Amino acid sequence: MKIAKISFTVNGKPYSLEAPPIKRLLDVLREDLALTGTKEGCGEGECGSCSVLMNGVLVNSCLVPVLQAQGAELLTVEGLANHGKLAVLQQKFLEHGGAQCGICTPGMMMAAEALLSRNANPKLEEIREGLAGNLCRCTGYMKIFESVNQAIDSAEKTTR
Amino acid sequence: MRSNANEYAMVAPASLREALQLLAQSPDEWTPIAGGTELMVALGVGRLQSKKLVSLWGLSELRYTVASANEISIGAGATFTDIRNDKIIAQEFPLLALAASWTGAIANQNRGTLGGNIVNASPAADSPPALLVYQAEIELVSAGGTRRIPYKDFHLGYKRTVLAPGELVKAVHLPRAEKLPVQYIRKVGTRNAMAISKVELAAVGAMRSGKVAEVRIAAASLQEIPARLLGTEAVLLGQPLSASVVDAARKALLSETKPIDDIRSTANYRAQVAANLLEEFLLQLAASSDEARV
Ligand SMILES: Cc1cc2nc3c(=O)[nH]c(=O)nc-3n(C[C@H](O)[C@H](O)[C@H](O)COP(=O)(O)OP(=O)(O)OC[C@H]3O[C@@H](n4cnc5c(N)ncnc54)[C@H](O)[C@@H]3O)c2cc1C
Ligand code: FES
Ligand code: FES
Numbered sequence: 001m002k003i004a005k006i007s008f009t010v011n012g013k014p015y016s017l018e019a020p021p022i023k024r025l026l027d028v029l030r031e032d033l034a035l036t037g038t039k040e041g042c043g044e045g046e047c048g049s050c051s052v053l054m055n056g057v058l059v060n061s062c063l064v065p066v067l068q069a070q071g072a073e074l075l076t077v078e079g080l081a082n083h084g085k086l087a088v089l090q091q092k093f094l095e096h097g098g099a100q101c102g103i104c105t106p107g108m109m110m111a112a113e114a115l116l117s118r119n120a121n122p123k124l125e126e127i128r129e130g131l132a133g134n135l136c137r138c139t140g141y142m143k144i145f146e147s148v149n150q151a152i153d154s155a156e157k158t159t160r
Numbered sequence: 161m162r163s164n165a166n167e168y169a170m171v172a173p174a175s176l177r178e179a180l181q182l183l184a185q186s187p188d189e190w191t192p193i194a195g196g197t198e199l200m201v202a203l204g205v206g207r208l209q210s211k212k213l214v215s216l217w218g219l220s221e222l223r224y225t226v227a228s229a230n231e232i233s234i235g236a237g238a239t240f241t242d243i244r245n246d247k248i249i250a251q252e253f254p255l256l257a258l259a260a261s262w263t264g265a266i267a268n269q270n271r272g273t274l275g276g277n278i279v280n281a282s283p284a285a286d287s288p289p290a291l292l293v294y295q296a297e298i299e300l301v302s303a304g305g306t307r308r309i310p311y312k313d314f315h316l317g318y319k320r321t322v323l324a325p326g327e328l329v330k331a332v333h334l335p336r337a338e339k340l341p342v343q344y345i346r347k348v349g350t351r352n353a354m355a356i357s358k359v360e361l362a363a364v365g366a367m368r369s370g371k372v373a374e375v376r377i378a379a380a381s382l383q384e385i386p387a388r389l390l391g392t393e394a395v396l397l398g399q400p401l402s403a404s405v406v407d408a409a410r411k412a413l414l415s416e417t418k419p420i421d422d423i424r425s426t427a428n429y430r431a432q433v434a435a436n437l438l439e440e441f442l443l444q445l446a447a448s449s450d451e452a453r454v
Contacts, residue, residue, distance in 0.1 A: 004170070021168070021169070021171070022170050023165040024200070044204050045200075045201055048267060058270055059270055060271070065193070067170050111266070129265075132265040
């Protein structure tokens with residue numbers, strides 16, 4: 001066995017740790033950093049519940065060996081709220097029934113966050129594509145799409 | 161059960177040169193890992209055999225798309241997102257851009273690489289049929305140097321390729337020949353964005369004076385390797401697209417492919433669907449001929 005020294009930032013905070021280099025980023029977040037907002041569903045890249053942003057890009061953390069996150073800037077669901085105040089996206093999920101059991105919700109929000117960071121004003125088709133890698137067994141998706149749609153800046157929306 | 165992470169070693173060389181040197185020292189020992197969307201799945205289900213991995217993720221020598229007058233070159237480390245974002249690929253090689261757009265959902269496209277898709281060598285992989293109809297060449301690199309071969313010669317048999325121990329895929333090159341007017345690709349799978357294909361057909365073609373002047377067809381999931389359907393092409397070349405020619409082409413496709421039964425589908429279903437996809441392409445090809453006449 002070989003242990004790797006890893007440094008990265010999560011939600012703006014720097015971390016240094018030691019881990020087997022192939023350890024899944026998902027497990028490092030949950031076990032080593034106690035950031036349990038990121039969930040495991042399938043562990044095979046199919047469900048998106050482990051979604052995080054790595055250098056601004058959406059990834060499934062169950063398929064990222066931690067060595068490949070060396071030096072990265074990571075954003076997890078814990079990083080969305082600001083000083084205890086919910087982000088707009090979180091607020092809209094709350095208001096529009098975007099979460100039921102909640103297991104898919106962190107991943108859904110990270111996928112939505114990634115989408116909105118690339119495209120401030122996505123159409124419904126684009127929201128569907130952006131979230132297509134995230135499975136939900138509760139909501140039937142409509143309320144999730146609606147929550148994301150509501151999170152789009154109202155100023156942006158009048159121009160579509 | 162998931163593999164034990166403690167049993168694996170992984171290194172991340174700072175340059176392609178370093179990676180190649182490491183591979184040259186003990187080529188049978190190290191396995192490259194790029195985006196990990198195949199290998200990390202294998203780890204997850206306890207089936208990752210290689211115990212020593214060399215990470216290629218983030219190597220700038222492998223992650224690029226660049227156009228010259230004659231060709232566009234795509235580094236093996238380019239992700240499907242990189243491919244979708246490239247304007248020239250979208251314009252001149254739309255079938256590859258489309259294949260990239262349905263290779264899993266966004267998170268998978270952000271990590272999965274073209275090199276990984278090719279070397280994993282699944283008969284169901286989505287990018288090979290597009291590469292085949294565009295007559296791609298593939299560039300291989302080792303500590304000893306590089307070599308370039310037609311991509312059609314890369315796959316030898318089920319999950320077997322010409323890659324020598326210690327050798328990596330460096331890039332894929334697509335010739336910027338004149339774009340044929342009819343460009344067709346269709347993937348039939350279970351779940352739109354995510355599922356591995358049951359059948360995929362890619363084809364390009366042109367009519368001249370009511371006859372098939374040029375045609376190239378390739379398929380995934382119809383045989384051990386992704387391959388051109390040369391027999392079917394031969395039946396079509398120089399012919400008008402009459403009902404009997406279309407029928408002969410369907411028969412040629414069925415005789416030169418060997419679809420199988422597996423967990424995703426049955427041989428019978430695949431054969432039927434593949435022949436129907438071919439016919440859909442031929443309808444578009446025939447229609448392009450009508451348009452040209454008016
Ligand atoms: C949820 C999900 C959905 C998917 N959907 C699809 C789909 O629809 N269509 C499809 O075709 N695939 C699909 N895949 C499979 C996978 O994403 C692709 O095959 C991808 O291109 C693999 O690339 P990678 O860089 O992640 O490969 P890795 O897992 O890093 O490597 C795969 C193989 O390639 C080798 N390798 C990688 N780079 C090189 C190189 N430069 N030189 C030599 N060898 C190399 C590795 O050693 C390994 O054997 C899916 C996967 C998942 C998890
Ligand atoms: S747990 Fe990572 S995609 Fe399902
Ligand atoms: S809210 Fe339960 S899985 Fe989505």
